[in-house]
Amino acid sequence: MDAMLDTEGKETSATHGAYRRLRDMILTGELPPGQKLKIEQLRGLLDTGASPVREALSLLTSDMLVERIDQRGFRAAPVSKCNFEEILLLRCNLEETALRASIANADATWEDRLVLRHHHMKKASHNGAHNFEDAHKAFHMALLDNSKLPLLLRYCSQLYDLNIRYRYLAAGGSSYKKRDITAEHQQILDAALDHDADSATRHLIDHYRRTGEYLSSQMET
Template sequence: MKQEDTELMMPESVDDFGLSDTSDKETSGRASMTSRAYARLRADIIAGVLIPGQKLKIEELRQLYDVGTSPIREALSLLTSDHFVERIDQRGFRVATVSAKEFDELLKTRCWLEERALRESIAHGNASWEEQVVLAAYRLSRVPRSAADDHFVANAEWEVRHKHFHVTLISACDSTMLMKFCDQLYDQNIRYRQLSGIQAYPTRDVTAEHGAICDAVLARDADLAAQLLVSHYVNTGDFLKDQLDAY
């Protein structure tokens, strides 16, 4: 469980969904202006507060987040590399656009990368990794997917644990780079999930799917685990795709 990411990250807003890994890092109230701007912008983009394609005017953001131009500009530069923001020649920044085509690519690419990462993890993971997987799966199962019983309301704690489960699955793949790519794609996917504005539970039993993946992993059945993981993503993807006509 090493923490090699020195990048700036400091969760602040509630909609953050554990995307900025708050794990074992100094979570003191003190944070650089750049980090704060970065975290808030990112959260607002993922949450859909900032609409895809929307112009991001420096002066507006400056006043909104109450910081100078430099931190805003730096945060936007960082978000550009995360593909949450697009920089236009000499015309400033805007929220990254979304499209059904891009979502397809995203889903596909995630499957390719996560499958590879999972297979490597299964091949190389040790006992400690197994335990971490079990623990992450258990913790995820202990929390309801929705914050309300009758209709769907995103449960922040479930989001955090869900991400942690998926990160743990591939954490033994022995490639920091691959893990970072998967992380990036995961976050992109969450954005699409938010934007699709799902209101209803999916009908399938997501918890059972997680359990099945966990079992296959513990049995070191790479083919089965990979197949289950990919279906898990594709199913969720198809579910979202239906609600993604707006873009």
């Protein structure tokens, strides 16, 4: 009755919208680790009711981006070197499993999808930053999603997001040293298109370990 001023219906439910926006703010560090998340404050920020905010925070709790403290409300999940290293370990383990399964199921439509995602990612790397993050994730998930293992993909996606957060925190989001990430991605793609599981996983894991070491070195003890 009141709103609907949006020129385009972009979000279905208020809850989902709040979820997406809060998630974004936590991933980018706009809401820093450990910060108390007061309902009223967020209600103002997102201008919506308390119920959608609460529900969004509940969902984020299960993504491990928000912690619920007894009866004392919510806070953005804290970070630590320990936590970062666990994320890296699990990603290497789970993504290897997923990538091998993906390659085992390889077919032409998957290869097409991969090539497309890779192309879009390259194109986006010339443009805006946030845009690139989305395309980067889409490429990495496309590598894995032919495994047809939804639980595994969900975990990979969650861990990817948790990791992204450390990138933003360590470097304001952009430093993300352009190293030779482009070449690394190309190697992974080529190996995947060749159905060479060993080479693809080796390159993928090297890719993670390398950025992992870089970020780890940036972190205080």
